Amino acid sequence: MVLLGQQHLAAHRGPSRRSRALVLAAGLAVLLSGGWLLADRYGDRPPWAEDVAYEAGFLHGNRVRQYDPTGEEAAELLAGGCERLAASGDAGVKAAYDPGRWATGCRDGAAGKQPAEQGLLG
Numbered sequence: 001m002v003l004l005g006q007q008h009l010a011a012h013r014g015p016s017r018r019s020r021a022l023v024l025a026a027g028l029a030v031l032l033s034g035g036w037l038l039a040d041r042y043g044d045r046p047p048w049a050e051d052v053a054y055e056a057g058f059l060h061g062n063r064v065r066q067y068d069p070t071g072e073e074a075a076e077l078l079a080g081g082c083e084r085l086a087a088s089g090d091a092g093v094k095a096a097y098d099p100g101r102w103a104t105g106c107r108d109g110a111a112g113k114q115p116a117e118q119g120l121l122g
Contacts, residue, residue, distance in 0.1 A: 049097035054116065056094035057082065057102035061109025074110045082106035 015023075038047070046052055061082065065074040073081075085091040085106070086099035095102035108115060 045097060050101050053094050053098040053102040054105035056092065057086075057105030057107075058109040058115045059105075060085075060091070061106040061111075063109075065110050065112060077110040078107060082110070 061074075061077055064077055068074050082103040086095050086103045089096070091099070091102055091106075105115070
């Protein structure tokens with residue numbers, strides 16, 4: 001490219017291929033070690049397991065309420081059915097993270113309430 005009034009072109013060299021490869025390898029090592037540490041720390045349990053348990057319970061209660069034409073099943077959940085499901089282990093894996101939060105979410109969903117702590121600002 002020729003610019004008017006400029007006598008010579010100047011080439012600016014960037015980092016070498018070796019430097020780029022070293023930075024890429026170091027970044028990849030940091031990401032892999034961070035992922036390994038998270039997996040080692042939490043295993044099968046997600047970092048925010050209490051929130052996951054609440055949301056799973058809320059979805060269960062909400063689905064029962066929506067697909068219950070007579071309202072009997074939702075009333076049964078509100079009368080202690082959520083706690084019985086969580087205690088018996090029939091609520092699923094996510095309820096095992098925090099059975100109390102799962103039951104709270106289930107009651108909120110069965111009652112038709114808005115989910116607690118929904119959204120970015122909680």
